[in-house]
Amino acid sequence: MDIGNPDVAIKQLQHVNYYRLSGYWYSFRRHSGQHREDDFYPGTILQDVVKLYNFDEALRTATFACLTPIELTVRALLGHELGLLDECAHLKPGILGPQAGKGAIYSTWLKRYEKSLRESKEDFVSHHRVRYGGTLPVWAAVEILDWGALTYLYGFAPRGIQDSVADKFGLTAPQLGSWMKSLNVVRNICAHHGRLFNRVHAIKPKLPKVGQYPHLDETRNEMNRTFGQLSLIQHMLHHRGIGRPQLLPAVLRSYPDVKLLPLSHTGAPANWGESALWR
Structure with a gap:
C-alpha cells in the first residue's frame, strides 16, 4: 500500500x-x-482507505438519524394499539398473542423491561412512581424500550394488532417483524461504530410480493447488502411521510471516487439514483 x-x-x-x-x-x-x-x-x-472510512462514518450517522423517526413511529403505533386492548397489555401475557406464551421468551423480556424501568431517569417515569406506584401504561412503557425490546413486544402482540401496525407501512405483520429484526442489526452497527458500507448482512427481510412495490423489486436480490437494508428504511420513510428521506440519497451521492472499490460494493445497482426511493 x-x-x-x-x-x-x-x-x-x-x-x-x-x-x-x-x-x-x-x-x-x-x-x-x-x-x-x-x-x-x-x-x-x-488516502482511498481513509476516504472510505470517512464516508462510512457519514453513512452510519445518516442511517441512525433515519432510523430514529421509524423507531418512534412504531413505538407510538404499537403503544396505541396495545392500549386499546388493555392499558397494561405489556404486563399481561395472557391477553397477548401466542408468542408470549412460548417458553421463557416473555419472562426474559419482562426482566429486561423491569431493569430499564428501574434505571430510567425520564421525568414521566418519576411522575408515575410518585402518582401511580410506578406501573406504566403501555403507551408510556414503549418509550423506555430500545429497538430490540420493542421488536419483541411487537412479536408478543395479537396478530390483529401486528397487522394494524404493519399496514401503516404497507406491509404484512410477518414482513414488518422481519424488517424490525433486520434493521435492529443495522442500528446496532451504527451505534457501535461498525463498518457498514460494504457489509454482508446475515438476516434477509421478508419482502412484499413481486410487483407490489417496484422500488423494492429493484434490490430484491441485494437484501443481504447494505444498499438493500437502506432501501427498507427509504420505503418506511416514504410510505409514512416521516423523517428526511433525502438524507441517505445525499450521502450515497458523496461516495468517494475509489476505482478499486466503487459504490457497487454497497450493493447499489448502476441506476440506483433513478429509483423512486432514491431520486
Whole structure:
C-alpha cells in the first residue's frame, strides 16, 4: 500500500485505531481462492482507505438519524394499539398473542423491561412512581424500550394488532417483524461504530410480493447488502411521510471516487439514483 506522507499516515493512525482502519483496507488485499493475501492490489493507497472510512462514518450517522423517526413511529403505533386492548397489555401475557406464551421468551423480556424501568431517569417515569406506584401504561412503557425490546413486544402482540401496525407501512405483520429484526442489526452497527458500507448482512427481510412495490423489486436480490437494508428504511420513510428521506440519497451521492472499490460494493445497482426511493 502506498501510505503517502509517513507523518500524515502516523497522525491518521493516532486518530483511528489500526485494527479499525484495517477493516476498510481488507477488500484491497489480493484475493486467492477462499483467502485474502497480505499483499494489496496495485494502486492501493492509504488516502482511498481513509476516504472510505470517512464516508462510512457519514453513512452510519445518516442511517441512525433515519432510523430514529421509524423507531418512534412504531413505538407510538404499537403503544396505541396495545392500549386499546388493555392499558397494561405489556404486563399481561395472557391477553397477548401466542408468542408470549412460548417458553421463557416473555419472562426474559419482562426482566429486561423491569431493569430499564428501574434505571430510567425520564421525568414521566418519576411522575408515575410518585402518582401511580410506578406501573406504566403501555403507551408510556414503549418509550423506555430500545429497538430490540420493542421488536419483541411487537412479536408478543395479537396478530390483529401486528397487522394494524404493519399496514401503516404497507406491509404484512410477518414482513414488518422481519424488517424490525433486520434493521435492529443495522442500528446496532451504527451505534457501535461498525463498518457498514460494504457489509454482508446475515438476516434477509421478508419482502412484499413481486410487483407490489417496484422500488423494492429493484434490490430484491441485494437484501443481504447494505444498499438493500437502506432501501427498507427509504420505503418506511416514504410510505409514512416521516423523517428526511433525502438524507441517505445525499450521502450515497458523496461516495468517494475509489476505482478499486466503487459504490457497487454497497450493493447499489448502476441506476440506483433513478429509483423512486432514491431520486
